[in-house]
């Protein structure tokens with residue numbers, strides 16, 4: 001039992017080792033300690049989904065988990081997807097189908113969609129809507145996000161990414 | 162919106178977690194999926210001195226088929242309960258209800274033990290524990306206890322758990338053969354807590370009802386059963402008139418509250434319709 005904890009965690013493929021205060025939220029750790037500011041905090045109490053990252057293979061709200069809990073695990077953030085010059089198929093689909101306006105919800109949408117594409121058949125739009133129901137967007141009206149995820153799923157599955 | 166400082170222990174064994182709770186003088190909270198506890202910490206509604214994280218304790222999760230019941234470890238995540246063939250086989254009503262428990266990402270971490278211990282009056286799993294006559298197993302420095310669901314839920318966010326106790330498992334006795342079921346929920350948005358939810362099972366033999374159970378969530382401070390309405394169905398051939406009569410009893414006896422999700426009148430109105438429909442579906446859905 002200690003005031004500060006030493007953690008080892010793999011973030012986007014890179015091993016990280018550092019001391020954290022137990023109360024530090026995983027999202028704050030990513031944003032402030034690691035300067036990975038792609039992950040956004042909206043509500044900080046679990047309702048908006050903007051802060052979603054993938055922890056040990058499961059999409060997770062990074063405002064509802066402490067960094068210390070990720071010790072020994074792996075974290076994937078939106079920074080693990082593509083680069084400006086080489087967008088990930090999900091990012092490419094969001095651009096093509098106008099699935100973002102202000103972009104605040106987008107990192108959470110992308111990471112949730114990635115987890116959904118990995119795990120669920122997404123046989124129809126109702127399944128996509130159900131999977132994304134925990135991610136709020138104030139701008140788009142969702143329709144274009146659903147289209148982008150549907151189209152990205154096809155590309156990703158065809159290319160085995 | 163940031164949690165207050167606390168000391169943190171990632172317990173490796175159940176004994177270690179129990180010892181930590183015993184030493185904490187009631188100042189410790191168990192951390193399971195964190196999907197209800199961490200929002201409360203972020204809002205600073207709670208300032209525990211210690212968090213005892215049970216996520217790394219081996220053997221606290223998993224679903225086992227044991228002599229006429231299913232035994233579900235406290236740390237079993239919602240995603241596991243939602244997808245488990247053992248649950249779908251024995252309790253399709255639980256499988257159906259799980260898609261109403263929050264959202265994909267929340268179900269990745271939230272646990273059944275956390276849902277029961279948190280005891281939100283609008284939550285699905287506490288209601289199902291009432292419906293299915295679950296028994297809840299706990300452990301503390303003083304030993305093990307088994308608590309019937311009907312004695313477990315004491316009020317809104319209040320249970321029979323002592324601050325030094327860990328909920329370790331929940332046991333669901335299997336339903337008799339020829340039991341039909343129905344789960345109906347109205348919520349403001351998909352995945353939100355229920356404005357009103359109704360769960361019904363009806364067991365029939367030779368065209369007559371031999372067992373009936375009706376449970377409500379989102380209406381009142383705890384999940385609740387309605388023995389008087391259930392009794393009116395037993396021994397009867399269930400038709401629309403019987404269903405309406407039982408639903409009227411539930412509607413009159415329930416004690417809904419008004420809040421931002423809906424008024425008491427609206428909830429009472431929903432309950433009448435949902436219970437009547439629930440009995441209809443449960444009586445006809447399977448035989």
Ligand SMILES: Cc1cc2nc3c(=O)[nH]c(=O)nc-3n(C[C@H](O)[C@H](O)[C@H](O)COP(=O)(O)OP(=O)(O)OC[C@H]3O[C@@H](n4cnc5c(N)ncnc54)[C@H](O)[C@@H]3O)c2cc1C
Nearest residue numbers: 046191193194195196197198263271272275284328353354
């Ligand atoms: C956006 C959102 C929507 C949601 N919607 C719903 C919904 O529609 N329906 C629903 O049912 N739930 C909903 N939830 C809550 C979710 O189901 C939680 O997972 C659940 O209520 C708590 O489980 P947990 O494992 O996360 O527990 P935690 O948050 O870790 O703990 C909750 C409480 O239980 C105690 N506790 C946890 N485990 C134990 C244990 N083994 N022994 C003793 N005490 C324990 C903790 O100390 C704490 O007081 C929602 C959550 C969010 C963030």
Ligand code: FES
Nearest residue numbers: 042043044049063
């Ligand atoms: S910031 Fe985490 S869910 Fe809103």
Ligand code: FES
Nearest residue numbers: 101103137138139
């Ligand atoms: S694009 Fe603005 S919140 Fe979704």
